[in-house]
Amino acid sequence: MAKLYFYYSAMNAGKSTWLLQSAYNYQERGMATVMFVPTIDARFGTGKVTSRIGLSRDAVSFDDKFDFFAHVAKAVEGNGKIRCVLIDEAQFLRKAQVEQLKRISIELGLPVLAYGLRTDFMGEPFEGSKYLLAWAEEMTEIKTICHCGRKATMTLRVDDKGRVLRSGEQVQIGGNESYVSVCYGHFVKGQPQ
Ligand SMILES: [Zn+2]
Numbered sequence: 001m002a003k004l005y006f007y008y009s010a011m012n013a014g015k016s017t018w019l020l021q022s023a024y025n026y027q028e029r030g031m032a033t034v035m036f037v038p039t040i041d042a043r044f045g046t047g048k049v050t051s052r053i054g055l056s057r058d059a060v061s062f063d064d065k066f067d068f069f070a071h072v073a074k075a076v077e078g079n080g081k082i083r084c085v086l087i088d089e090a091q092f093l094r095k096a097q098v099e100q101l102k103r104i105s106i107e108l109g110l111p112v113l114a115y116g117l118r119t120d121f122m123g124e125p126f127e128g129s130k131y132l133l134a135w136a137e138e139m140t141e142i143k144t145i146c147h148c149g150r151k152a153t154m155t156l157r158v159d160d161k162g163r164v165l166r167s168g169e170q171v172q173i174g175g176n177e178s179y180v181s182v183c184y185g186h187f188v189k190g191q192p193q
Pocket residue numbers: 146147148149150182183184185186
């Protein structure tokens with residue numbers, strides 16, 4: 001039986017690189033994948049999964065209202081080689097969309113691999129991640145490290161002067177803020193370095 005998988009981490013751990021590698025592994029064996037990225041992720045232009053090490057591939061962009069089940073069911077009709085569904089920035093999924101991903105794995109028999117952050121810069125779970133953590137059948141942590149050498153599990157938002165920001169919109173678009181992955185201790189103390 002195909003499963004729903006959740007690959008989670010803090011920021012800048014290489015999730016998109018993992019995703020693109022998975023897509024490549026299918027492609028190498030003559031199979032196809034369907035790839036999704038949120039419209040909110042405008043870092044490198046929409047409709048592309050882009051990794052920090054320079055790889056990128058076109059993807060279908062989704063918003064809050066997007067119906068994953070309908071889209072994938074139709075895509076499979078048109079292309080019998082599709083064997084896997086991949087989602088980047090899966091923290092931005094809505095609860096109903098995570099339910100659709102479960103249905104894709106069960107009713108369409110396709111594995112769904114979702115890649116995302118567990119928590120936002122305030123330490124709160126994103127909606128998509130909350131339900132992926134609850135419902136995914138397999139979970140894998142993609143590890144990255146804090147400046148102290150411990151595993152980084154949290155993300156701090158830092159302004160252009162290096163000050164830690166503790167409140168604001170969950171998703172900031174087009175600002176001068178940056179994000180730093182840290183261990184829980186340095187998250188609580190607010191020490192990005
Ligand atoms: Zn630390």
